[in-house]
Amino acid sequence: MEIFSQTVVSGLLIGFLYALIAVGLTMIFGVMDIVNFAHGDYLMLAMYLAYWSFALLGIDPLYSLPAVTLALFVLGIATYYLLIKKIINAPMLSQIFVTFGLLIFLRGLAQFLWKADYRAVPHGVLSGSLQIHGVYIGIPQLAAAAGAVVCNGLIFLFLRKTRAGAALEAVSEDKEAARLMGINSDRMFALAWGIGIASVGVAGALLSSFYYVFPEVGGNFGLIAFVVVALGGFGSIAGAFIAGIAVGLVEVMAGYLLAPSIKFVVVLGLYLVVVLARPQGLLGKA
Numbered sequence: 001m002e003i004f005s006q007t008v009v010s011g012l013l014i015g016f017l018y019a020l021i022a023v024g025l026t027m028i029f030g031v032m033d034i035v036n037f038a039h040g041d042y043l044m045l046a047m048y049l050a051y052w053s054f055a056l057l058g059i060d061p062l063y064s065l066p067a068v069t070l071a072l073f074v075l076g077i078a079t080y081y082l083l084i085k086k087i088i089n090a091p092m093l094s095q096i097f098v099t100f101g102l103l104i105f106l107r108g109l110a111q112f113l114w115k116a117d118y119r120a121v122p123h124g125v126l127s128g129s130l131q132i133h134g135v136y137i138g139i140p141q142l143a144a145a146a147g148a149v150v151c152n153g154l155i156f157l158f159l160r161k162t163r164a165g166a167a168l169e170a171v172s173e174d175k176e177a178a179r180l181m182g183i184n185s186d187r188m189f190a191l192a193w194g195i196g197i198a199s200v201g202v203a204g205a206l207l208s209s210f211y212y213v214f215p216e217v218g219g220n221f222g223l224i225a226f227v228v229v230a231l232g233g234f235g236s237i238a239g240a241f242i243a244g245i246a247v248g249l250v251e252v253m254a255g256y257l258l259a260p261s262i263k264f265v266v267v268l269g270l271y272l273v274v275v276l277a278r279p280q281g282l283l284g285k286a
Helices: 002-032 039-057 061-082 092-114 139-161 163-173 175-180 185-207 217-232 237-257 260-277
Strands: 129-132 135-138
Touching: 002 039, 002 135, 002 139, 002 163, 002 185, 002 217, 002 237, 039 061, 039 092, 039 185, 039 217, 061 185, 092 217, 129 139, 135 139, 139 163, 139 185, 139 237, 163 175, 163 185, 175 185, 217 237, 217 260, 237 260
Parallel strands: none
Antiparallel strands: 129 135
């Protein structure tokens, strides 16, 4: 029973982090109808920023989190104005090539600058574990899950309770109608990219405290983010949050009940079943 409880807790902890990574991806798609294939590689950049802050300046990832988040927010806005803005009205195939090319560029840049070495933050502020009724909970993982819940909650409140959030929702519903109402869609697109990339900044800083940093690290998390977004429904913040937790649980339980080597097969199988039964996802619009 303790092993089962341990497995469930581990699935929940990683699921919250999956949800945070996916929220940024679904926000960008929901507002602009553009799929950012480089989303996972922004996570990789955030992890490197947190790591080098620790290695060069001695700043723990927990303390560098605000600076990393701000840096990724600015990088997201810069990406929009320098690259994405030019392809908003381009054919979908062109948009896919551009964001996929951005993925290759960021990954290649990381390999050129920092090689393929695996790096880690040793003995950070977040270390050790808690034991509750025989279940061990890693403090770094618990902090990452808590940070993911808080960040997701703040994004949800921003969209529901602020004028800028309402403007983003309006642009996602109907860009032309929003423009006629005086909403600057260009600024909203930039804001969506800023918030979307900042969310993986938070995830990357938290993840770097207990996960290896290397140029390919964004690949697996990026793939999981796409599965989570498709399950939850493209453009649905709540759907991404629920689906992230579900994917985390399914992945860990599959590794426990079947075999660790096929846990991703089970996750992708679940994705195919949901997509075939409900193509718009759990909370997506029909």
